[in-house]
Amino acid sequence: MTLVHGGQLQQIAEQYRIPVSDWLDLSTGIAPFAYPIPNIPLQAWQQLPQKNPALITAAKQYYQCSELIVTNGSQAIIKALPELYRQENTAGRKVYLPERGYKEHAQAWTLAGYQLHFYQDSLPDITTLLPSSVLVVINPNNPTGQFFDRAVISQYHQKLKQLNGLLVLDEAFIDVMPKNQSYCSEVNDNGEDNNILILRSFGKFFGLAGIRIGFLVAGNYWCQKFKELLGPWQVNGPAQIIAEKALSDIAWHKEQCVKLHTLRLQQEAILWQAFPSKLVNSIQGCDLFLTLSFHQADNAKALYHLLCKQGVYCRLSDEQDTLRFGITLEENFKRLKIACVQACAELVSNN
Ligand SMILES: Cc1ncc(COP(=O)(O)O)c(C=O)c1O
Structure with a gap:
């Protein structure tokens, strides 16, 4: 559908x-103001997109994390995750999602055969989370604007680690929240945290949704899995150049x-x-x-x-x-x- x-x-x-x-x-x-498009060298249009270490460095700096991959928008991960997770974790089939919120999450988990449990004003009771279950939090929520602070997210993160489950944090709109409240910097335990994925959207804050670029912040395990699944050339060369410049421009x-x-x-x-x-x-x-x-x-x-x-x-x-x-x-x-x-x-x- x-x-x-x-x-x-x-x-x-x-x-x-x-x-x-x-x-x-x-x-x-x-955003109604777009990051100004820099000059794009002709080669970026002519050649296949190449690995861009400068983009990865700029993104790690901006998102304050040690591990990430660049994707064709965070939507690419939302769509691919449930099938991949089903192959990697055969024990659970339950996913908790916000009742109101970006519906692509619910659709992707449904298509992969998961049972959906909806929550809204508060996250599901932490004591009732099932082993190997998945919790999706859109933070802040689109469209409700509801926001859960880092301490709350941390409790669920720890709990899902114990349960061998997965916390999916969709931070598509978090760039505009005051005082950098992203959870990305918490995913840095030497790349060994396999129980959390954070999605970051580039297009919204930088006002450039058309170039289709996003990031997955996760431990090494999930980054490698998604790299293999998504293959090369996820993001075109011009988009990489624009994002590298935009992510580095603190002013x-x-x-x-x-x-x-x-x-x-x-x-x-x-x-x-x-x-x-x-x-x-x-x-x-x-x-x-x-x-x-x-x-x-x-x-x-x-x-x-x-x-x-x-x-x-x-x-x-x-x-x-x-x-x-x-x-x-x-x-x-x-x-x-x-x-x-x-x-x-x-x-x-x-x-
Ligand atoms: C909450 C949320 N997450 C993710 C996305 C996907 O955005 P993108 O693929 O451009 O990163 C959207 C798009 O509107 C969204 O609203």
Whole structure:
């Protein structure tokens, strides 16, 4: 089954008969400022991608870890992991996942024949975790923004080690969390920790989702297994050059964090002004997206449609009861506010 994601502008534009160029696309959580593309030497386009030690060094420095591999987006690992894990660990068939969250995880584990157990507000009771089970944590969660701190993650990590299970930490959006709260630096016990995998997405924070690059932070065992499975040429040469430069540019990282945080605060205020509190229950998220939940769940779908009619494309959750808005540029705030006010007015008059 193909899952619905944000970023399907072409399709939505056709559906609503509005030219692509007229849309305000807030359907993803990709930063609105992209890392500037450096000059790419011709050889990078001509030759097959080669091992790039400078990229690996830059990535280890940025992610503060001792072992990682570069992949064609973190999605490549999400898709390949369950089959590989089934071959490596035949003892367990249970995986704990957030009920709401990036659905590719659930789909991949289902396809590999695992039994899914869902949790939401709190992680599953640690005393009930089964031997050889897998726990997936999306931190922060997309779309709920829910975040578990390092101490909590550490307890589950230790427990899953004892149980010979696996902790899968999807840190796709963690770059924007204050004070580097990533768990990557904890995966450094001489590469011998086989009970944890951390996924890092490059495209979101650096605003370059199109170049398809991501990283797996894990012990040596899993890194080797995935290298063998995925084979050579996972990531094209130009993407490697861009990522190497971007990951090393500390001044840009700092500036990006400040800019995104400022925009997030402004956009959150605008959404609160545009949506009356009798409609909206809460706004959660991080500095890359904001998710609105409603007192009356079916208002999300109606508002999504009313916004699309005005050429404003946000993401209606898979459960059809929340709306996620990617953080956008200041110059789009006025249009966003007007569209939201108009959508609310129409919703009220239609009811
Ligand atoms: C939570 C989460 N994890 C992973 C991914 C995959 O991203 P990528 O393959 O670009 O790294 C996404 C994409 O939206 C996501 O939302």
